[in-house]
Amino acid sequence: MSARLAVDIGGTFTDVVLEAGTAAHSIKLLTTPDAPERAVLDGVRTILAEAKVPASDVTLVVHGTTLATNALIERKGARTALVTTEGFRDSVEIAWEHRFEQYDIYMERPETLVARDLRFGVPERVAADGAVLLPLDEAAVRTTARQLKALDVEAVAVCFLHSFTNETHERRAGAILAEELPGIAISLSCEVCPEIREYERASTTIANAYVLPRMGRYLGQLEADLRSAGIPGPLLLMMSSGGITTVETARRYPVRLVESGPAGGAILALTVAAENGIDKAVAFDMGGTTAKLTLLDDLHLQRSRQFEVARAYRFVQGSGIPVRIPVIELVEIGAGGGSIARIDALGRVQVGPDSAGSVPGPASYGRGGTEPTVTDADTVLGRLDPARFAGGKLPLYPDKAAAALKSISDQLKTDSAGAAIGVAEIVDETMASAARVHAVENGRDTADRTLIAFGGAAPLHAARMARKLGMKKVIVPVGAGVGSAFGFLRASIAYEVVRTRHMRLDLFDAKTVNGLFAGMRQEAEGVVRLAAPNETLVETRQAFMRYRGQGHEIAVALPNTNFDTGATAEMRRRFEETYATVFGRVIPKLEVEILTWTLSLATARPLPKPAPEPKAVGAPKASSRRELIDPATGQRAQAAVHERESLAPGMALDGPALIVEDGTTTVVPQGFRARINSLKQIVLEDVT
Template sequence: MIRLAVDIGGTFTDVVLDVHGVRHTAKVLTTPQHPEQGFLQGATAALKKAGLRAADVEAIVHGTTLATNAIIERKGARVGLITTDGFRDSLEIAYEHRFEQSDLYMVRPEPLVSREDRWCVTERLAADGSILLELDEASLERVAAQVKAAGIEAVAVCLLHSYANDAHERRAGEILTRLLPGTPISLSCEVSPEIREYDRVSTTVANAYVRPQMQGYLKRLEQQLAEQGFKCGLLMITSSGAMTTLQTACDFPIRLVESGPAGGAVLASNLSMELDETRVVSFDMGGTTAKICLVDDYRALQARTFEVARAYRFLKGSGYPLRIPVIEMVEIGAGGGSIAGVDEMRRITVGPESASSSPGPACYGRGGDQPTVTDADLCLGRLDPDHFAGGQIKLDTDSANSALQKRIGVRLDIDGVAAAAGISEIVDENMANAARVHAIEWGKNLQERTMIAFGGAAPLHAARLADKCGIRKIIIPTGAGVGSAIGFLQAPIGYHVTRSRYVSLDEFDSAEVNALFAAMRQEAETAIRRATSKGEIEEQRVAYMRYRGQGHEIDVALPSRPLVDQDKALMEELFAQRYQELFGRTIPNLGVEVMTWSLAASIPVPPPRKQPPTIAGEKAIPSNFRQIFDPDLMHEIGHGIYVRTALKPGMRIEGPAVIVEDETSTLIGRNFDALILQSGYIQLERKS
């Protein structure tokens, strides 16, 4: 097929056009006010390279950070929350604890819904879903009138215990749809039908908060694609790394919050299989953020919780919790556009604020006057000012030096090069620290892993990051500068369904659980078949289990078949194995219970072909040399410059060197050597 993938990031919009296995790429600046303009600009550029028309494209896959940015920047819709009488303030009470005990000036994040926009209706369910008090429809109609008078743009309905019985919420949705025509209604029983009230409310409110903006954008994009001559459908990447339909994305845009980074994790998973690397850490550094993900046995780690817009960088609880299927990764404000400064203790700081695409780094010449990581890389000699982003953006070295000297150098009494070196070291250490913490939290060892680096800025920083983390091998794939977009094309069509249903294994009823999974399978299959009628659907089942009385569950993979009553012993055994793996022990003579069940259905894509071994051959000859600052030696040294398209499989390159290409550049430290693999990938390996 001829397929188009578009990844809209905070700074760049990356485009990949795959024509029967041959890729044509484009990288353009994101247009924040009208993202569809950057989308179409990049798509047009890729089509021009391939000599094709819009009508030739047979499929479009899209991922975007718009939903995430709307929450972070608090630029979403005015949301009205309707909940059970007496629970108006659950959203603000949250977890009832301080996420930073030692900070006397700690400030909780403001709820996405102000108190005056929260309403209560009369109804009540018990924890098992039985009805204690019927829904008072008259009270709901009065609330609907108040919502309409207040000018609310979207409504979130979160009634108590609706995960156990959705009758009241669905009836409320019917009434509100009739009384508030045109207003998007988000029901918690559809958005996040799981136990734990605050997480469910927070997720549903966030969905309502971004829904009008995302619906408007996606509908405009669909219309403009048709006007430009595209005749194929548009699929969206979700945070779990699967493709879904445009309608599903419009109804549940909160599932898109990590769509761009998820594409990168899909790419890393496929590369790990192709290279037969069972332990991988993926490093995706773009213009705004850096993402780090662990891949074990060819699969990225998965989670069902995520926190967005953290006010305190690494502190859990300082953001908005979302309970959605997501690829587990750590994301920090460390990209090429991350802004550097000096704090009150005369320390260089980098991020999380970004210059984004407008005005962009100082060296872009678009009005930015604050120093960024890209300005530092330019002043250190790592970037060619005339060939950045394939020559589309001419970098201004004088503007970069001026910004570095004015904002950093003057305050610390150092020159611009020293300021640039300080910025580079700080951002690399921030990323290394985030990677270490993430690995420790999962009980993993970074030093035994191979790094797969992609994104516009990652190949520049990968070798130094590997130094700091003790990693010996790095892979830079072809098209690394648009890696996440390439990952979009490798993602399966799929859908993830989760349901909370308490089951004690002492009272395990296989018929009840099978009925629940059958309903979940039906929901997932319906969503998948909206996207395609072809292919056999496979499923993966997971139970979230715990010892009786514990506060949190662990994920336990189940057989993808109907269960029988005798499977109680199997589930206990699987739980014990998983608990032992995570915590190094089990707890004897304690009952086991299941809180939540999950089903991930997808149409699998063919696995990548295993790459044959590469025999090292001739030594490549550099096209020229460039003086680049070395952070260890604290002075400039000569680096050979190589053009990636001129390198053949088997060629060797001794560090220090730089391999340049249109969307990025790979910096090979003096303690690394490079080998061009059969696939054209660059393999960096630490010198012995």
């Protein structure tokens, strides 16, 4: 019997999922920050033993990791240098030349990943149209290489001006550096991010070089450890775009692994939406450290080409390190089970963004944590069974949770239950507000959507959040507690190629564009075929377009066919349709231009058809009862407790109730009804 493994390393928990035939098994372990691979291997060995599946049956391992993200946030990457066009070494520090917090006189910018004494300029110059204005001074590159060697540099990022139009100088400089500095990791911007906008291109290339040595060592060691454990299947890596790729590609472009975990969750949500025939949804992933929200429309995920890492002000755009990579567009906030609560200077309850993580963890873990967290509040509210948390492998201590909340209850002049209600309401409102803003920024609304909840903490908070957002339905999929890992196993093997070629729409050159896409297809297919030599591939094209004179573009879907001389009208129609969706109007009689082109190639993974509704079979019998406090009303009630494994399709129950499983607990508040659909997913419906 063939088996497949998925591993998701989060800030608090490491999730492992095993699919063997029609059976699925999952396990949660605390992440080991000092050596992330330790929790991975412990989890793999444990789940294989519990499922009685020999390691030799595992044909595939898909891995998502926060290692690249954490290295950037914690500044624990390689000692990196930048080689750029002479006179432009300070561009990465000048950045966008604006204040992201205009009225904060103490505003601090994020530190650059490359200090000024490790930034070097060499004589060369390419014009915006690709013409060589000044030939590359190869002697200067060799002199720079000797300086880098003396400075014990571990990685080098090469980013010359306008190399996205002519990469000759950059590639020659990279070859000289590789010759002079054997064993040093080298990243070229013409490979990592061949796009217009110098600062973002340099920032992305530097980030890639910064994490490349560490990720290379980690992936090499993990691959060797899996082989030693007797697992013959290949190791594939989840990318931020929602596709999976080979270790070889991940080693070259580790920056593409940033936000790989949330991408897996979005893929799961897309599958669940298809299974339930839902056109509009919000994917809600709440783990131990953060909460992530993603919009789904017409069974498509929103995607972007820019993301910020290590923000100095966590929720302020422009305060982080920009990386231009294919990414599923989402909003991420510091609202997880481990998020720390406190009273601020104005006497208000604040939750996050800092987290207790896995070490020491929330106070209720009994591992030395003393600060109150969301998990401690959920424990006091009666939502969590102390003996069932994380499958019973991590007992909770309600007394320690109540003691931690005392720092809040004393200031609010209430008891631990009152403090827990305050913490729960604030974190729910924070997440709901983030969802509203994210929807509005994308020209969408939340009220007519379905909430798809997964992650260890999401089913605890989903119903209350849905009510705040005006949603009437919540779906909790099977294995929700480890949802992102399940999503890894449903992702396509994929790769995206991008090229900047500026072109006015009224001067559209079909021959040039067709040749451009042919080259992009060849590059993408070369990567995808490494892991999928015989599978059917699906091609997706986009153009990033704008009205002439605007500073930023919008993504416009393109047909997968060659263009002819009559393509101009169709491209304008597609642009105006997309523009009107985002901004509510179009601008007549204004020229349109295309700046960047992308081509994505992925193995075919057709979405499932909607499952039929099961026949109603009545209400199940509760296994026990537990006192549950409803934050919306402050009232206590005896809630029926149901084991999720005992609930069959067609069963329905009314709140207040708790549906417990190893990875999470689903809270069914008063006024909600839970029913089990034909796929054993929990569907919560507001019946008030």
